[in-house]
Structure formats: C-alpha cells, structure tokens
Amino acid sequence: MEDKLIRGKVIADEIIAELREEVSSLKEKSGKVPGLAVVLIGEDPASQVYVNSKEKMANSLGYHSVKIVLPLDSSQEAVLAVVEELNNDPAIHGILVQSPPPPQIDEEQIILNINPQKDVDGFHPSNVGLVFTGAKDGFPPCTPWGCLELLKRSKVETKGKHAVIVGRSNIVGKPMASLMIQKGVDSTVTICHSRTADLGAEIRRADIVIAAVGIPEFITGDMVSEGTVVIDVGINRVDDETRPRGYRLCGDVDFESVAPKASLITPVPGGVGPMTIAMLMSNTLLAFKRIENIG
Amino acid sequence: MEDKLIRGKVIADEIIAELREEVSSLKEKSGKVPGLAVVLIGEDPASQVYVNSKEKMANSLGYHSVKIVLPLDSSQEAVLAVVEELNNDPAIHGILVQSPPPPQIDEEQIILNINPQKDVDGFHPSNVGLVFTGAKDGFPPCTPWGCLELLKRSKVETKGKHAVIVGRSNIVGKPMASLMIQKGVDSTVTICHSRTADLGAEIRRADIVIAAVGIPEFITGDMVSEGTVVIDVGINRVDDETRPRGYRLCGDVDFESVAPKASLITPVPGGVGPMTIAMLMSNTLLAFKRIENIG
Incomplete structure (x- = not known):
C-alpha cells in the first residue's frame, strides 16, 4: 500500500525548497523579493487558519507578506479600494481575497478588479481564458x-x-x-x-x-x-x-x-x-518574475 | 434520409428573421441600431468573401455596418490604432478583425486590445473565461x-x-x-x-x-x-x-x-x-443591447 501513495506533503516540500532557492538567488541578483497580499474580510475561524498559513509560508520563503484584515461589515467600495491600492503597490506581486467573503460583498466584481497580472489565485476571467486557450501568460488556479x-x-x-x-x-x-x-x-x-x-x-x-x-x-x-x-x-x-x-x-x-x-x-x-499553498507560492514567484521582468 | 438532416440553413434563416424583428423593434424604441465593424487586412480572396457576406448580412438586418480594408503591409500599430478608434466609436457595438491576418501582425495582441464588450467573435481571453465559468456576460464564439x-x-x-x-x-x-x-x-x-x-x-x-x-x-x-x-x-x-x-x-x-x-x-x-454568421449577428445585437442598456 505504502508505495501506492502519492505523498502530496513530500512533493509540496520539494517545490517549496525549489522556490526558496530561486527567491534567494533572485533577491541576490535584483535586491527584490516577491510580495503577496492576502485580504481577509471578517474573522471566520477557518478562513483565518488558511490566511495565516499562507502568510507563514510566504514569510518562510522570504517573500514580502502582507495580511489585511477588514471588518466583517466592510462595504464593497471599501474592499475595492484596498484592491486598488494593492494593484498600485509596486512591492506587491500577488493579491488574493480570501473566499468566501461575507454576503454583502460581490466576489465576482472584486476578482474582476484585481489586476490580472497579480491574480495569483487564477480566478480572473482573463486568466481563466488564457489558461484555457493555452497561452503562456495566465495563472492556473x-x-x-x-x-x-x-x-x-x-x-x-x-x-x-x-x-x-x-x-x-x-x-x-x-x-x-x-x-x-x-x-x-x-x-x-x-x-x-x-x-x-x-x-x-x-x-x-x-x-x-x-x-x-x-x-x-x-x-x-x-x-x-x-x-x-x-x-x-x-x-x-x-x-x-x-x-x-x-x-x-x-x-x-x-x-x-x-x-x-x-x-x-x-x-x-x-x-x-499541501499542493494548493505550494502552487500559490509558485504563482506569486511567477507574478514577481513577470512584473519585474527578471528570472 | 431527408428527415435525419439538421438543416442549418433553415435554422439560421429562422434566427435571422427573429433578429430582424428585434432590431426593428429596438430601433423604433430607441432610434438606435447595432453597429458592426469588420476589419480586413489585405485582400485575400477567401477572407474577402467572408467579410463581404458579413457586411451584406449586417446590412440586410438593418445594422450599421462598417467594413475597413487596410493594406496588406499594415503595421501592428496601424491595426491597433483602428481597433482603438472602433473601441471608442459609440455607433459600433461589435468589432472583428478577419482571421488570418498577414504574418507581421500579432493577432493575439490585436484581440487583447478589442474592448471585450465589443468582442463579438468571443476570442478575447476575458470572454473565453466568462463563458467557461458560466458567467452571463461573455460572448460565446x-x-x-x-x-x-x-x-x-x-x-x-x-x-x-x-x-x-x-x-x-x-x-x-x-x-x-x-x-x-x-x-x-x-x-x-x-x-x-x-x-x-x-x-x-x-x-x-x-x-x-x-x-x-x-x-x-x-x-x-x-x-x-x-x-x-x-x-x-x-x-x-x-x-x-x-x-x-x-x-x-x-x-x-x-x-x-x-x-x-x-x-x-x-x-x-x-x-x-450558415449558423456562424447568424450567431455573429446575434452576438452583435447582444453587444448593442448591453452597451446601450436596452432590450
């Protein structure tokens, strides 16, 4: 039985080790590191666990990591304003808004407003389309x-x-x-x-x-x-x-x-x-390399 | 055998008759009609046949129809400039650049620069993504x-x-x-x-x-x-x-x-x-209704 198992944890660790090495070498070359911003609306315990593990992983890889916690009753406009700020922040290469948002938030519209070049979740329609058509510049989810x-x-x-x-x-x-x-x-x-x-x-x-x-x-x-x-x-x-x-x-x-x-x-x-978070880190590195035009 | 045949020509004619009626009633209500612009680069005979039949069909439906023929040696910038003009033209609701363009033209980039709301061919990655995710606001090819x-x-x-x-x-x-x-x-x-x-x-x-x-x-x-x-x-x-x-x-x-x-x-x-051109006309009407917010 043991030799039938695909051990995701082991493979994810391999990927993470590869990313760590690449990030460190790109930092040496450019003085820059990938930046990941995670936006959490409210304090749902499960979402907090996810967000914290993403933050922790990003930190452990040497990324610039930003966690933004907005109040549960945030308006659509307030969330959009945060997204816009992150779109324009040169230190941020990947943005994700933790799902599910509270019911007053139109998640689809939030995703549409994330700069597709920073959409490391790969949920923006233009990324969905790029991956589906086999173009090289999308982010697979x-x-x-x-x-x-x-x-x-x-x-x-x-x-x-x-x-x-x-x-x-x-x-x-x-x-x-x-x-x-x-x-x-x-x-x-x-x-x-x-x-x-x-x-x-x-x-x-x-x-x-x-x-x-x-x-x-x-x-x-x-x-x-x-x-x-x-x-x-x-x-x-x-x-x-x-x-x-x-x-x-x-x-x-x-x-x-x-x-x-x-x-x-x-x-x-x-x-x-364990692969999901590894690929999120991989997409963030990819976004960094594309935006900074290095690597 | 006869009763096994799916007669596309007959079905396309049905659709076209429905479109004609709807366009005429929307024109009465709003004073406006759908506008379709077809851009042809060079004078490839097969492409000319396609473009002419699209133009003829659009005219026969009472659409505002524009055919733009650019020289075969047009630069990428020249084509992009035409697309930009059409994006900004309020009388135009649908834009298509006839495929295939000559080799000096980067077709993918041209499509990316068509306003997705006017992309009645449905080839813009964001339309591909919207259709794939089941969102209602894309254009199926x-x-x-x-x-x-x-x-x-x-x-x-x-x-x-x-x-x-x-x-x-x-x-x-x-x-x-x-x-x-x-x-x-x-x-x-x-x-x-x-x-x-x-x-x-x-x-x-x-x-x-x-x-x-x-x-x-x-x-x-x-x-x-x-x-x-x-x-x-x-x-x-x-x-x-x-x-x-x-x-x-x-x-x-x-x-x-x-x-x-x-x-x-x-x-x-x-x-x-015969269905392809009928659905192109249908997408153009859809674009018109969305952009003008009528119907």
Whole structure:
C-alpha cells in the first residue's frame, strides 16, 4: 500500500525548497523579493487558519507578506479600494481575497478588479481564458495546477491517457479539464458531474481519475478499474465519535475500497491539500518574475 | 434520409428573421441600431468573401455596418490604432478583425486590445473565461454557439447525454466543451484530439458527436453507434474531377457511411456553416443591447 501513495506533503516540500532557492538567488541578483497580499474580510475561524498559513509560508520563503484584515461589515467600495491600492503597490506581486467573503460583498466584481497580472489565485476571467486557450501568460488556479504537478512529479504518463474529472466547479473541475487537454499534457478528458448518467461507467474507463465533488467517500471501489491513478481533491469532515475531535477528514474517494485497485492514489489529508499553498507560492514567484521582468 | 438532416440553413434563416424583428423593434424604441465593424487586412480572396457576406448580412438586418480594408503591409500599430478608434466609436457595438491576418501582425495582441464588450467573435481571453465559468456576460464564439443552437432548435436532449467533441482548437473544440458542460446544457463531455488513444471507442460511446478536426471525412461509420446525433463543423475542399470547379466540399464526417447510423446529422455544406454568421449577428445585437442598456 505504502508505495501506492502519492505523498502530496513530500512533493509540496520539494517545490517549496525549489522556490526558496530561486527567491534567494533572485533577491541576490535584483535586491527584490516577491510580495503577496492576502485580504481577509471578517474573522471566520477557518478562513483565518488558511490566511495565516499562507502568510507563514510566504514569510518562510522570504517573500514580502502582507495580511489585511477588514471588518466583517466592510462595504464593497471599501474592499475595492484596498484592491486598488494593492494593484498600485509596486512591492506587491500577488493579491488574493480570501473566499468566501461575507454576503454583502460581490466576489465576482472584486476578482474582476484585481489586476490580472497579480491574480495569483487564477480566478480572473482573463486568466481563466488564457489558461484555457493555452497561452503562456495566465495563472492556473492553484489546486488543479497542484494536481497536475502531483501527476508530473509522480511520473504519471498523461499523453493519450483518459482522464476523467468528476466535478465541474470553477475552482477545480473546469480548470483541471482546461489543464489536462492542453498540448504537452495531451490527455483525452471527460468531465462528469451531477447530471452524468452513469458515473461508474465513465470512471471505470479512466486511466486517471480526479475527484472534486465535495461529497465524502462518493467514489467507491466498484466504480474504479484496476490500475487507475486516483487524485482526490475532496477534503470533507465526517462525524466520527471514535476520534478525539468528534470528526475525521476524508476525501471524495472511499480510500479503503479504491486504494487496493488504484496504481497510485493521494491520501486525504496529506495528498492534494499541501499542493494548493505550494502552487500559490509558485504563482506569486511567477507574478514577481513577470512584473519585474527578471528570472 | 431527408428527415435525419439538421438543416442549418433553415435554422439560421429562422434566427435571422427573429433578429430582424428585434432590431426593428429596438430601433423604433430607441432610434438606435447595432453597429458592426469588420476589419480586413489585405485582400485575400477567401477572407474577402467572408467579410463581404458579413457586411451584406449586417446590412440586410438593418445594422450599421462598417467594413475597413487596410493594406496588406499594415503595421501592428496601424491595426491597433483602428481597433482603438472602433473601441471608442459609440455607433459600433461589435468589432472583428478577419482571421488570418498577414504574418507581421500579432493577432493575439490585436484581440487583447478589442474592448471585450465589443468582442463579438468571443476570442478575447476575458470572454473565453466568462463563458467557461458560466458567467452571463461573455460572448460565446459564433461557431460552437451555432452548434449548440442547432441542437436546441432540433430538440436534441443534452442533459445527462454524453457529448464527444473531436478537436481541441480554441475556435471550436474547446469553447464547444465549455458550452456543453454548463448548467442547463448539462452534457457529460469528452474532448478528443490527435493524441487520443482510441478515437473510435470514444465516439462510439457518444450520444452527440461534434467533429471539428479539419480532416476530410475523418469520422467513418464504423466509429459511430446507431442513433448518434452528429454535428459536423468541418468544411474541407477535396479534389473531384467530376465537379465543374474541380473540387467538392465535405465535412470531417464521412456522410455516406455515418448518416445511415445517425439519428440526426448536419450536411456539409448547409449544416453548421450558415449558423456562424447568424450567431455573429446575434452576438452583435447582444453587444448593442448591453452597451446601450436596452432590450
């Protein structure tokens, strides 16, 4: 079993070590470092955890890191004003507004107002379009890009392979498809979702399955063929009285029944999860190099 | 056979009649009409034919229609200057630069400089992204949108059906996938391309196949299951000495072997072809209504 695991944590650490080295060498050359600004509206505990870990990681890499916490009742105008300030701040190369914002905030409009060159989350429509058309100057969203990086660094052949993506969210499913069909990756891609007639039949045809539906242990062993590579993007909490916290974390894949059939599989936690933040740091470095025209 | 044909010409004429009526009623209300500008660089005969037919159609619908022909040796700056002028022209709601431009022109940069609100071809990355994410304010590219409209007006069920798209071009294949996975259309979508391992096996699983590879009669009867709906985007010239012109037009689908198995099929010519210009006119009307905030 052990040698089937795609250890996201290990791969993310590798990437982070590479980034640290590159940042340090670019700093020596240019005297400059990448700057990442994270905007948090309100103090939602889960969002705080995410934001703090991004800040901590950016600091540990030697980035200039800015955390801006706005009051929960901030107006749209106030958030837009902060975004505008960050757009114009030459020390900031990456901007992200932690999702979800409170209900009075129009998130789509906020994203539209982030300078696409600093949109390291890759959610601005123009970045979505650039990645989809295979242009080189977009930012792929961090989670699907992390999945692709897991495949690459695990030496999984993607060319001519059938990748089945379960889920069509704008954050994972669609951009994952967008990356998998590009030249160089060259997978045949099927995108499944809640309206798919026979999900098992689709997944059983996959060489690579990427699960991003947000339903705990939704994909079971009977739906997967022998030898499939399984990437599980889901992170779900399910009640578990045997655990001290009263819950356990699990993916969208039923690990117990799927792992025996998979050739490779990401565990949850410790699979895709750690990659998202690594790719955010990677996108921030990329933004820095593009804006400063170095590296 | 006759009742299997999806007659694009007839459907396009229906759409054009609807547009004509709407334009006339909006003109009565507002005193304004949609304005379409088509920019042609050089005098390539095929491009001239396309541009002239767009101009003629726009005129026949009562649009304000502008054709700008620039010299073949125009500089990038000269083309950008024309685009900028059209961006700022309040009588113009839709702008397109006929493809392909001469080699000294960077087409991608030209498209990036068209105001996305006037990008009725739907090729600006921000429109590509808006359509992919399912936002309502993009412009779908005309040909794939025409294919979807053919399916709708032929009462083909798409929800939960398996659509197999053959080809991953930015003009047809990718945006076609983008439209077919959206909520409301709800197809399970497979995107195939030159690297796909067993194309026949993929297509045989399709309820709907959309062929856009640009290879004459590439998809043959043995690759298609009984009852499939077949949309053929290809328009290819093949030598044919029995024809007065010395060639005939054919699609990417081998009509003779596929049609007997298809439940519905688009002929070439007269299938998808006439839809592209109809959807261009439709996008121009849409741009007009958005910019003028009417209708």
